[in-house]
Amino acid sequence: MEIRADFALEEQLEGIAAETAAPEVKEAVAAVLTHLRSGKGRHRRGGQTLVRLLEQARLRASEEDEWHVVRLLQDSLDYSTGRLLRPSFEENYRLFQEGKERNPAHRDFLASTANAALGFWEEQGRRFLREHPDATANELFNYFVGLREDLPFLQAPADQPGRYKIVRGSAEMALWLERVLRNRVDVEDPAEAAGRIAMSPEALKVLAEDENGQSLLKAAELKRRAASITELRGLSEDPAATEHDLQRALQTQPWIFGGQFIRTAAHRRLVSGDEVDIPLLRADGTLHLVELKRAMGARALVKRHRNAWVPTSEVHDAVGQAINYLVGLDENRQRIREEFGIETRRASALVLIGHPALHPDLAEEDLNQVLRTLNTHTNRVEVLTYAELLDSAERSLGGIPTTA
Structure with a gap:
């Protein structure tokens, strides 16, 4: 320095x-x-x-x-x-500094910079509205947010002297690359390397087209996912882990819930009075809610009733809460679509609750079967234990070991 x-x-x-x-x-x-x-x-x-x-x-x-x-x-x-x-x-x-006036050059520089910046955002806003005449204020705002995130990756094409180009999606690409490269022990600064690659079309092209480069990125991503499952298993088996602990670990891992989910929605409070734990989005923009309850800290999930195992009130209360969320989404569907661009008409929910270890005298498959029977009768709400979710995610890795 x-x-x-x-x-x-x-x-x-x-x-x-x-x-x-x-x-x-x-x-x-x-x-x-x-x-x-x-x-x-x-x-x-x-x-x-x-x-x-x-x-x-x-x-x-x-x-x-x-x-x-x-x-x-x-x-x-x-x-x-x-x-x-x-x-x-x-x-x-x-x-x-005796008698020294304020430097007018500083004022003029600030004014000219602000004027140029506002002119740029005005032109971008007019262009967006020309292409999307029915856009809402929130959609225009989100467009500006995306532009701001992409600005650090500004490109200066060699064949266009004096001109610069904002490549939309560069920030998202850099974030993804950073998460992948963070698993590479020979990369000293993953964030810097990811930014450099994202700003270089040539580097991205070489990485994407090279067979070894593709294998490297895929292997690094699989390694990261395997490590995430190992971490989540440990957390789900910890009696002291809270719902907040589990939410913090899961909300950045939408792939764990299945390949149909592309990302986590930015807004968790879509209906007044209701805050969703993890809002997932499918490729068609449809919402899927994840309601998290405690894992090892939960009470019993099933009980004996007339020579059969049935879900306890702990499970039924969680399902009822998820159903209430869906009702609220149905009633506010039009507003949510206009304000957030999220479709809730076909929204569904997943309740994650408990762990097989809560029932040491009951086979895990028997516990899962009780919950599957419940799922067949609830239509839009599915109930899983944390263990079953992670087992399914591990199978999706195609045999990559999740333990050292």
């Missing part, structure tokens, strides 16, 4: 020296100025020594309870280490 040492910093430190009354602080600030002015010729001296001396001066000011000086010295540190930008630094400390 380059340490900044310049005239603006020197002027500010001179102002600090005049602000402090404590001799120890004055001496510490003087030591900073002596070092700063010890450069050759007109150059000021920085380096880690400057940072260390500023930190020592800040400590002395705190010991003397000169907290306004502590703040000023902290700004000096932030400026020298690049955390505070030069225009802000110079504007804030005009009070140490």
